[in-house]
Amino acid sequence: MEFRRIGDVEVSAIGLGGMPMSIEGRPDEERSVRTIHAALDAGVTLIDTADAYHLYANDDGHNETLIARALSSYGGDTSSVLVATKGGHLRPGDGSWTLNGSPAYLKEACEASLKRLGVDAIGLYQFHRPDPKTPYEDSVGAIRDLLDAGKIRMAGISNANPEQIRLAREILGGRLVSVQNQFSPAFRGSEPELELCHELDIAFLPWSPLGGIGQAGDLGGRFAPFAEVAAAHGVSPQRVCLAWMLARSPVVIPIPGASRPASIQDSAAAVDLELTGDELELLSR
Numbered sequence: 001m002e003f004r005r006i007g008d009v010e011v012s013a014i015g016l017g018g019m020p021m022s023i024e025g026r027p028d029e030e031r032s033v034r035t036i037h038a039a040l041d042a043g044v045t046l047i048d049t050a051d052a053y054h055l056y057a058n059d060d061g062h063n064e065t066l067i068a069r070a071l072s073s074y075g076g077d078t079s080s081v082l083v084a085t086k087g088g089h090l091r092p093g094d095g096s097w098t099l100n101g102s103p104a105y106l107k108e109a110c111e112a113s114l115k116r117l118g119v120d121a122i123g124l125y126q127f128h129r130p131d132p133k134t135p136y137e138d139s140v141g142a143i144r145d146l147l148d149a150g151k152i153r154m155a156g157i158s159n160a161n162p163e164q165i166r167l168a169r170e171i172l173g174g175r176l177v178s179v180q181n182q183f184s185p186a187f188r189g190s191e192p193e194l195e196l197c198h199e200l201d202i203a204f205l206p207w208s209p210l211g212g213i214g215q216a217g218d219l220g221g222r223f224a225p226f227a228e229v230a231a232a233h234g235v236s237p238q239r240v241c242l243a244w245m246l247a248r249s250p251v252v253i254p255i256p257g258a259s260r261p262a263s264i265q266d267s268a269a270a271v272d273l274e275l276t277g278d279e280l281e282l283l284s285r
């Protein structure tokens, strides 16, 4: 496994996204635990989750609980695993995603995540998405308070534009260690944020890096260059996609989601796939 850095923590260059194991279409717990264990076996030491990764009104934190259980039932050493969770999104249970970025709510949400993860301090806590009803500086101020109180070790933001990244950096200083934005062959709109993270040396975590649940399986069919390069190397287009992202900048750490062991095993192997300059150029077009 290749390692990259989030703040002062070394993590695997490919993380595991937990969302497919807890929202619509989620598998049973036994398969999810096997998937998380397969990630750990493959050397993955970054797991991305959120309190909002759940399905019903009354199962908030489904994914956090699942990850905590899978870590405790794993036979090997999990001390180097960074669990990155988020607060600020909610799912009322009707399929929608709502927002609450108020400081009081974020502090309450963090307490609930601490309990579910069974830790004294959360390794990386990310503000999930800007809430138009709350000034951004107030939401990020709450994250600063959580850092100061020792409830979280490191802070990240998600779905942020360059202006919000700069504002969060003013408020959190060097304690802002990551930005998690959508980035994939299907969605390249986060290039400016990726560039800014590179410049500021902040980890950039592409979400839905393979195009998202439901689209990821057909990445090669939708983006011919990825299929072409994959065929040349005898690997999957998904693996090519992740290797392409890793080559973009040392701050990039993709977090492909999985609900089957084979998916994360294949994705984790992207760290060993070297693409030529011509291939990278073709994929970036």
Ligand SMILES: NC(=O)c1ccc[n+]([C@@H]2O[C@H](COP(=O)([O-])OP(=O)(O)OC[C@H]3O[C@@H](n4cnc5c(N)ncnc54)[C@H](OP(=O)(O)O)[C@@H]3O)[C@@H](O)[C@H]2O)c1
Pocket: 016, 017, 018, 019, 020, 048, 049, 128, 129, 158, 159, 180, 181, 206, 207, 208, 209, 210, 211, 212, 213, 214, 216, 217, 236, 238, 239, 255, 256, 257, 258, 259, 260, 261, 262, 263, 264, 266, 267
């Ligand atoms: N911050 C945010 O607002 C935000 C929003 C969305 C997602 N996220 C995070 O980002 C993570 C990744 O995004 P995502 O899960 O939406 O989408 P994704 O990673 O683009 O796609 C996930 C799907 O890809 C499939 N897959 C994974 N590796 C594969 C491989 N090597 N070959 C073929 N198929 C493969 C998986 O299939 P199987 O299920 O069959 O294993 C999974 O359902 C999420 O899990 C979540 O942690 C964050």
